[in-house]
Amino acid sequence: MTGKDLLQFIVAGLSSGALYALLALGFTIVYASTGVINFAQGEFYMLGGMLGVLAFDSLGIPLVFAALLAILATTAVGVLFELLAIRPRKDGDPLALIIITVGGSILIQSLTRHAVGGEELATLPSFSPGPSIGIAGVTIVRQSLWIWGITAVAVVGLTLLYRRTRFGKAMRACSIDRDGARLVGIDTARVVTASFALAAALGAIAGVVISPTVPPVxxxxASIGLKGFAAAILGGLGNPVAAVAGGLTLGLLENIASGFISSTFKDGIALVVLLGVLFVRPQGLFGGRSREKV
Amino acid sequence: MGAISRKALLAGALVVALLAVPIVGCTSDSGSSSDGGDKGGDPYKIGVVVSLTGTYSGLGDAEKKAIEMEVERINADGGVHDRDIEVVFEDDATDEAQAQSAAEKLVQQDKVLALIGASGTGQSMAMRTAAQDAGVPQISMAGGTVITSEFDPLVFQTPWSNTLVVPYLLDYLNAQGQTKIALISDTGGFAKDGVAVMESMVADYGVEVVASEVFNPGDTDMTTQLTKIKGSGADALVVWSAGKEAAIVLNNAAALDLGMPIYGSHGNARQELIDGAGAAAEGFIFPAGKVLVPASYGEGTPGYEVATSFIDRYTEKYDAAPSTFAGHAYDALYLVVEAMKRLPEDFTSEDLRAEIEKTSGFVGIGGTFTFSTTDHNGMSSSDLVLYKVENGTWTVMQ
Structure with a gap:
């Protein structure tokens, strides 16, 4: 094993990790506004990829617009899901809401299967076609640059939203104390809807951006949702930076474990480290003392 | 007041919808039994377990379609002994536990005379106890060797097993002088089985495995495994996997500029692989049966006639050419139905099992089947050809 290989494992880890990070951001945002884990998060990823390919291949829409359309449509699904399934549960009982998200996940998956079929779709063309970029013997796939760029934009954008805008402050207030936020005049229902819209958009972005390599089905x-969930927990469900850090850490762990130990134990090793971290730091790697902080 | 109750109603309806969906996933639907008009006697029931959801849904979907189409045809032709064939489908969701309970349900509740299934090797093995408890023959459509090498008189298999395909490929690798190979496989039953067979046979063909890597179904990136393989000094990469992830392997390998020929298994004989890998699929070589290019049966031969007739009917009905998996389902169904026809009208599952075992020279899609008391796979390497992906489609080699 050479140093060059290690660098290649790191590049692969950061690339998978950025994908997990986008999913983890979705988990974090919904958790902040509702206090629950949204188990339908992975379905937004799936919808992003599926709708992107359908728009491009079946409707013949140019790549950029197909991708945007997929993200917008998935965002609409996220909003609808919140309005129809989450909002009617007025008391916000976390257990009930979690079960609703599990149900929503199964519903979205089944409907997609019946509408589109059981086989995987074709892949999208690369966003910027061309051979991979070689730097000092390490190969970087062009699509990875897109994944990293989008993840960076997402984390900066979300941080600015939370810190600088009125709406972001309302979201933060809502995460600290929902009743308190409502008492000072914040429309908490709107905040929850917006958080689902954002989470759906982020999931869809991840789904679209990976579909040049991974055929959507x-x-x-489900499986990517689990990875995103693990990344969010590892990061500590605290703020956007923590989610991204959790995602990248998970991706690096997986790839370095399979690079240096064995690919057989890839998921096992990542899981053991996750459990170990939670044992020492139950609030996650980057979670503050209080988990309610956004 | 009115608004509140409407919302409550909406919430209630939604909960019902959410609860109903998973149930939809497990319900069975019976193949229609009235297509052939009124016939004497009760229909003969066959239970089919396929993966309609999960990793192998692409396989199970084609299998279900092929069986539905052929049962319709058999019943329209007068059925068997003037009785209809009735097929009860169950989805195992690519899950072994669900395959087992589906098989139990079919033999206990539906009292089927024979079981066809499953799509996957692990799922097929999980069905076995149900078949044994009820003494019902089982025809698997999965390619894992264990299905027939862990021999059970009740269990038959229609795809070319790994013990048939692996030496066929190794022979070719040896002839090409590609004697150092790297393996990449998933953690499913078919791939694990293929790797085990490969490792036990390589020495006989003067081939050496210099790297063996795995990935999980659902993984999105295999760059790390391929990086190790690139540095392993292998002459060729062999992918043993039946899911959509094979396309990701090809995409990652092209991006890494792996620089060695890539071979696959009969699990990769799907158009979706070519669609998923695009240019990265060019040059990919895999062994499979002749159904992908019927001319390879030899024009005018019985195999050619059977295959082209099936392909034409399938393509007309479903607007897409059948995959090899549709062919495995066709073979499984006709092995059962032909045995039923040879038996007198009132037969038991035990009679049926014995009669299936007597199958000799049955020309199916996968090849020509001749079972014996020790061979329940029944095909030979002459039923295989090598395909190479060229210009977005597969062509027969040599």
């Missing part, structure tokens, strides 16, 4: 949300 109706069941692909």
């Amino acid at each position: 109706f069941y692909s949300g």
Whole structure:
């Protein structure tokens, strides 16, 4: 094993990790506004990829617009899901809401399977076609640059939203104390809807951006959702930076473990480290003392 | 007041919808039994377990379609002994536990005379106890060797098993002088089985495995495994996997500029692989049966007639050419139905099992089947050809 190989493992880890990070951001945002884990998050990823390919291949829409359309449509699904399934549960009982998200996940998956079929779709063309970039013997796939760029934009954008805008402050207030936020005049229902819209958009972005390599299929949300969830927990469900750090850490762990130990134990090793971290730091790697902080 | 109750109603309806969906996933639907008009006697029931959801849904979907189409045809032709064939489908969701409970349900509740299934090797093995408890024959459509090498008189298999395909490929690798190979496989039953067979046979063909890597179904990136393989000094990469992830392997390998020929298994004989890998699929070589290019049966031969007739009917009905998996389902169904026809009208599952075992020279899609009391796979390497992906489609080699 050479140093060059290690660098290649790191590049692969950061690339998978950025994908997990986008999913983890979705988990974090919904958790902040509702206090629950949204188990339908992986389905937004799946929808992003599926709708992107359908728009491009079946409707013949140019790549950029197909991708945007997929993200917008998935965002609409996220909003609808919140309005129809989450909002009617007025008391916000976390257990009930979690079960609703599990149900929503199964519903979205089944409907997609019946509408589109059981087989995987074709892949999208690369966003910027061309051979991979070689730097000092390490190969970087062009699409990885897109994944990293989008993840960076997402984390900066979300941080600015939370810190600088009125709406972001309302979201933060809502995460600290929902009743308190409502008492000072914040429309908490709107905040929850917005958080689902954002989470759906982020999931869809991840789904679209990876579909040049990974053929989308109706069941692909479950496994990636689990990775995103693990990344969010590892980061500590605290703020956007923590989610991204959790995602990248998980991706690096997986790839370095499979690079240096064995690919057989890839998921096992990542899981053991996750459990170890949670044992020492139950609030996650980057979670503050209080988990309610956004 | 009115608004509140409407919302409550909406919430209630939604909960019902959410609860109903998973149930939809497990319900069975019976193949129609009235297509052939009124016939004497009760229909003969066959239970089919396929993966309609999960990793192998692409396989199970084609299998279900092929069986539905052929049962319709058999019943329209007068059925068997003037009785209809009735097929009860169950989805195992690519899950072994669900395959087992589906098989139990079919033999206990539906009292089927024979079981066809499953799509996957692990799922097929999980069905076995149900078949044994009820003494019902089982025809698997999965390619894992264990299905027939862990021999059970009740269990038959229609795809070319790994013990048939692996030496066929190794022979070619040896002839090409590609004697150092790297393996990459998933953690599913078919791939694990293929790797085990490969490792036990390589020495006989003067081939050496210099790297063996795995990935999980659902993984999105295999760059790390391929990086190790690139540095392993291998002459060729062999992918043993039946899911959509094979396309990701090809995409990652092209991006890494792996620089060695890539071979696959009969699990990769799907158009979706070519669609998923695009240019990265060019030059990919895999062994499979002749159904992908019927001319390879030899024009005018019985195999050619059977295959082209099936392909034409399938393509007309479903607007897409059948995959090899549709062919495995066709073979499984006709092995059962032909045995039923040879038996007198009132037969038991035990009679049926014995009669299936007597199958000799049955020309199916996968090849020509001749079972014996020790061979329940029944095909030979002459039923295989090598395909190479060229210009977005597969062509027969040599």
